Amino acid sequence: MDFELSDELRQIREEVRRFGENEMAPVANEYDEKEKFPHEVVEKGAEMGLTGTSIPVEYGGAGYSTLESIVIAEELYAIDPGIAGAVLGTSFGCEAIMEFGTEEQKERFLPDVAAGDKISGAAISEPDTGSDVSSVSTRAEKDGDEWVVNGNKMWITNGSVGDFFVVLCRTDPDADGRYNGFSQIVVEADRDGFEADKITGKLGIRASDTAELLFDDVRVPAENLVGTEGMGFLQQMQFFDATRTGVAAQGVGIAKGAAEGALEYAQEREQFGQPISEFQAIQHKLAEMFTDIEAARNLVYKSAWSVDNKEEQLTTLASMAKEYASRVAVDVANEAVQIHGGAGYVDDFQAERFYRDAKITQIYEGTTEIQKNVIARELLGKGI
Numbered sequence: 001m002d003f004e005l006s007d008e009l010r011q012i013r014e015e016v017r018r019f020g021e022n023e024m025a026p027v028a029n030e031y032d033e034k035e036k037f038p039h040e041v042v043e044k045g046a047e048m049g050l051t052g053t054s055i056p057v058e059y060g061g062a063g064y065s066t067l068e069s070i071v072i073a074e075e076l077y078a079i080d081p082g083i084a085g086a087v088l089g090t091s092f093g094c095e096a097i098m099e100f101g102t103e104e105q106k107e108r109f110l111p112d113v114a115a116g117d118k119i120s121g122a123a124i125s126e127p128d129t130g131s132d133v134s135s136v137s138t139r140a141e142k143d144g145d146e147w148v149v150n151g152n153k154m155w156i157t158n159g160s161v162g163d164f165f166v167v168l169c170r171t172d173p174d175a176d177g178r179y180n181g182f183s184q185i186v187v188e189a190d191r192d193g194f195e196a197d198k199i200t201g202k203l204g205i206r207a208s209d210t211a212e213l214l215f216d217d218v219r220v221p222a223e224n225l226v227g228t229e230g231m232g233f234l235q236q237m238q239f240f241d242a243t244r245t246g247v248a249a250q251g252v253g254i255a256k257g258a259a260e261g262a263l264e265y266a267q268e269r270e271q272f273g274q275p276i277s278e279f280q281a282i283q284h285k286l287a288e289m290f291t292d293i294e295a296a297r298n299l300v301y302k303s304a305w306s307v308d309n310k311e312e313q314l315t316t317l318a319s320m321a322k323e324y325a326s327r328v329a330v331d332v333a334n335e336a337v338q339i340h341g342g343a344g345y346v347d348d349f350q351a352e353r354f355y356r357d358a359k360i361t362q363i364y365e366g367t368t369e370i371q372k373n374v375i376a377r378e379l380l381g382k383g384i
């Protein structure tokens, strides 16, 4: 057993951290306040390979393993979760193409995303379909050699800036079994009948784009279907093993950023003639925060390792990592605000932003409650 990161990975981590400090930190408040997608930072991130961390080298990406990708995610989320999500999330959805796509699809879609020239998204949720993915009602019907897509998708990351989306559709409403009859279909944003409506007023990760998507008789070629027709639901569940581990890493990064800010502030701020870090109450908060982060990080690393090695326990570990790391993110961000006192309640310090940004990790890619359902289901040996 070896807990050391390789020299190469430590070097990548340092470079990424420098990128975050130089390119993200100075503009973080501005993008958050304006709820603006940071195209300029994404362009610079593309030069460093951050727009295609997990895309294989043969398709122009950095080809990082899940473990390497989550180490990078932790560093960037510790600087600013909104911009980190925008930069690293430009390839969201491509996981399905990498795992289930044909060679033609990989060549058609992946290199542009890796280069930062195109942005992708994954569209599963709908206005009436969130946790219960099996109730997706967006419909795709075959017409000759085309699919015709109709329906609405809700809360879609990159929705109004994306160039294409992997859309979970119902392709056979008469299929037997609750989880059959779904397919993943790529829909490009420039197709007739496609519309995106940006959602504003988010609590956090405001630099990350979110939109509602509308499909009105959108026609795409038959070869845009990813993987096996009718197996889209199960493909989607497999996709979550890797992406939930990624959200868990976001949680560790947010907690780390919040805790480091609190540690610094506690040593500078004086009350009763001494730094507040001299009070045992504050010391205990810091001790718990850093212990929780370390525990979460180890769980996330193990989850990433199990994804990379296709270990049997990977679904359980991904849900455990997401449930635990997101809880740590929310708790640590809360304590960081507390340590800042009144100064933590305004945007002079990052504590306030981490506090707002942390919450999303308990909601997207399956809520905390759904992660617990998955863990319990696996423990009890119940199938989906």
Ligand SMILES: Cc1cc2nc3c(=O)[nH]c(=O)nc-3n(C[C@H](O)[C@H](O)[C@H](O)COP(=O)(O)OP(=O)(O)OC[C@H]3O[C@@H](n4cnc5c(N)ncnc54)[C@H](O)[C@@H]3O)c2cc1C
Residues within 6 Å of the ligand: 121, 122, 123, 124, 125, 129, 130, 131, 132, 154, 155, 156, 157, 158, 202, 210, 360, 363, 364, 365, 366, 367, 368, 369, 370, 373
């Ligand atoms: C900023 C943002 C970005 C997002 N990005 C994307 C994206 O890119 N693509 C995408 O497809 N979706 C995306 N989502 C949607 C997200 O995945 C859903 O919001 C999430 O899955 C929860 O669904 P819901 O909002 O419909 O809540 P509901 O499913 O309506 O849940 C409401 C509450 O009920 C609980 N609940 C529901 N079912 C159960 C159950 N069986 N047992 C116990 N409790 C239960 C939930 O945990 C929650 O607390 C995003 C959401 C946000 C806010």
